[in-house]
Amino acid sequence: MPTPTDPRQAYLELVKELREIAVIGSIASVLSWDEQTYMPPGATDHRANQASLMARISHERFTSPRLGELIAAVEQSPLVADPQGDIAANIRETRRDYDRSTKLPASLVEEMSRVEVLSQQAWSDARKKSDYAEFRPWLDKVLHLKRQECQCVGFKDDPYDALLDQYEPGETATSVRATFEALRGPLVDLVGKIVGSGRVAPLEILQRNYPAAAQEKFAREAARAVGFNFNEGRLDTSVHPFCTHLGPGDVRMTTRYDEAYFADAFFGVLHETGHALYNQGLPKDQYGLPRGDDVSLGIHESQSRMWENLVGRSRAFWKHFMPQARAAFPQALAGVTEDAWYFAINDVRPSLIRTESDETTYNLHVLLRFELERALLRNDLSTNDLPGAWNERMEKYLGIEPPDDARGCLQDIHWSGGAIGYFPTYTLGNLYAAQFFEQARKDVGDLEGQFARGDFAPLLGWLREKIHSQGMKYTPRQLVMRITGQDLAPTALLAHLRRKAGELYGVS
Template sequence: MSGTDDRYAVLVERLRKVALLESCGSVLGWDEQTYMPSGGAAHRAEQLALLAGMAHHEATDRELGDLIGELESEDLGEPGGPRAANVREARRAYDRATCLPRRLVEEISRVTTLSQQAWVTARREKDFPAFLPFLEQVVALKREEAAAIGFGDGGEPYDALLDHYEPGATSSWVDGVFSPLRAATVELLDAIRGSQVQPPVDILTRSYPLDAQREFGMAASKRIGFSFEEGRLDVAAHPFCSGFGPGDCRLTTRYDEHHFPGAFFGTMHESGHGIYEQGLDRQAFGTAMGVSCSLGIHESQSRMWENFVGRGEPFWIHLFSEAQAAFPEALGQETRERFMAAINDVRPSMIRVEADEVTYNLHIMLRFELERALIDGSLDPADVPGAWNDAFTRDFGITPADDSEGCLQDIHWSAGLLGYFPTYALGNIYAAQFFVAADRAIGPLSEQFAEGEFGSLKEWLNREIHQRGRQCRADELVEVVTGDGLSHEPLVAHLRGRFGPLYDL
């Protein structure tokens, strides 16, 4: 074994130690959102802060930096190969981590743990003033983080946070991607508003017993390829997916007896995340080749299974009779056509996670706008409710009745995830391009879905996306997988193709 091989093996061992510590924190974070009694929040905050500090200590050790530096000057094989990618991303992670003092890392962990518990209560009680002190702390800490990391010439503080979730992305780049998508979305939405078609949405608010919803959602999750031998589904205030490492991936959702889409499509969405996590290269755990390419690519997988598959007619050609059997009172006398129209209803609505495919990206663009202002200091946390309502009225023509359906609806800010939101809309764009490429390579997918066959798509995604890890940047991955550069046009074509016929446009 060469000296390079020895040093590379040590690097992988060191990176896995960091990843193991971080995964321990993820388990505690999952438990906090699912089973921890509320009285345990303060102690849990100390536990998570301790683990965050330990992981940060390992991730910033000078010997690790020296090791990375040595490997950067050595022959790592193919320039774009796995070893080169692991060393490149190790450098990126090390440089970013060493910008942050351990004190700040621990304090962010401690405050966000307490903040998430405060958010649960504030959202339930529609009480923004009760949450405000926590939001102020979180924003102050994230401003400090952004300042410590820094950003490129011509950039802005938000870039430092965005780059954590979507490596290489900047606010101006996202602006350029979102601008034509917004214009096309508004044009399509205006056309739909002018349609005389009124989907029978009352179908979705009939009685759907919670136990039946859980069983039906889990059955659909299994059908598309999520393994419950290496995963589970629980209830949380806000749906999420946590991948702790090989063989352990946890999904959560929330149920409402009189709102079928919430839990079902939430489960499909989180299952898409879970399928990605279960599809990563297990042997590469802890390295760049064993993690997702970016959060936008991760969201492309969840949005693809939720929308491109789950809201499509071929999926329900296969599954609607099972839905009727699971919910005989609500769906026993319904037609698949009416049900399809209901689940694809388009109208401005308050809640992002329940929004239709057309308006969803406008929800994301609104949050992107407000987050940038929070981080650059032009928006004070105390002014968030008013700014939210003004922007929502401007973009959607409706105004939240209270903050629980406004600025308190998402868990992200309480968890310190500023910079995350843009990845949802980027995920929709990526998903559209990937879906077209998959259909071209292994399709027609519609025929397979109508027969209940989803394995070929899952295997294609495993091979073309999941197993590549973080070998390249997201926009580069799109080009590698699809042969085309990043474009909003496939997403717009998908939306027009689905909703044009439904609304007689």
């Protein structure tokens, strides 16, 4: 079939094709969600074959010569004259993805998808038994495939850049390292002052009996209150909490419940709700196109960390929710004051688990993972030596050493799923979140007063307008510059952490 000579017809055909490919991808996402929630263990091999086939079909459709011809027909036309217009953004980002994808053989994409399913199941089993040796062969397979991906995609200075760029466009290992170095010293200094302050949060409050059913009900109420639409979403349980966007009107969240520890599930739900609100706020009429997709994982993470920490751990948030919490957990919260609760949920201390760590130490967990995965990818570190290297860095950065693999190098699902290059986006998200929130305060007004009244709509409306509705119209750095008038910097995050440390620990 000849390529349409009319650029607008070419664009309409391209849109139709991209949306069909997006539907194929959403089917694969349903399979992945089911794998993490309800799939019986015995179905792992069959699910791997299903995922592999879907990955091959999607890759073949997206890398077809016809798609390349349609992109070229539009990008040479007046339809893209406005670089910030919807069509220009869709063509720019589709070209970027197309050029990357066409460098990857279908056989490699298919094999990566198959191995990732098997590897995730192996990780889940190994984590339950705290047996890294059982998972190590699968990590070797994943790394072997990711190195092949790096060679196919190409890179200038560091193979890690080839993987990082798909998650955070424009960032490199060098820029990430510089960002981390700007944070490391101030964070280590602040943690040292907090530990040396002599003040200890009443963490015991969070370690009482919190029935799972009551936790789920309370978490759902909070998610709904801040704006999550349960008519277009779900909340289920899984080994590792996550959020996935299956398409317009279908956003799935998961969490895990520990009846002896309140914070894990509740703040996990707020975190995933932040992701879900972003997904629910994307332009539905742009589904399948870059303008209907999130700009980067760092920006996505800024939304989850904002709702989890800047909102969910604020005094104002609990001014509204504390009465509901007392009703949900009358025995656990008997005699607990708002001040004690606020201190407990903002406890700062070195901990073993990244997802349970506090705002201040969290980035040190991310730094550790960035360094190790980069070393693994570059063959500077053997998978055989990973547990020792992990424990050594935990001692160096946080002053504690994991007692077993489950609380050490097996705690995260990311590497088993091939998500190497993903971890830095968490710290970038923290930086973006603090900078966005600081600007929202200026633009929206008394956020704390609104939260105390249970009114979260003004903040959500601001995020919808400034971030969610924009899709991939701008790059991450362009977006933060447009919203705040400044480039990404650690200033806002460090100021936020120091303010809270001063309030609770008397240090800054």
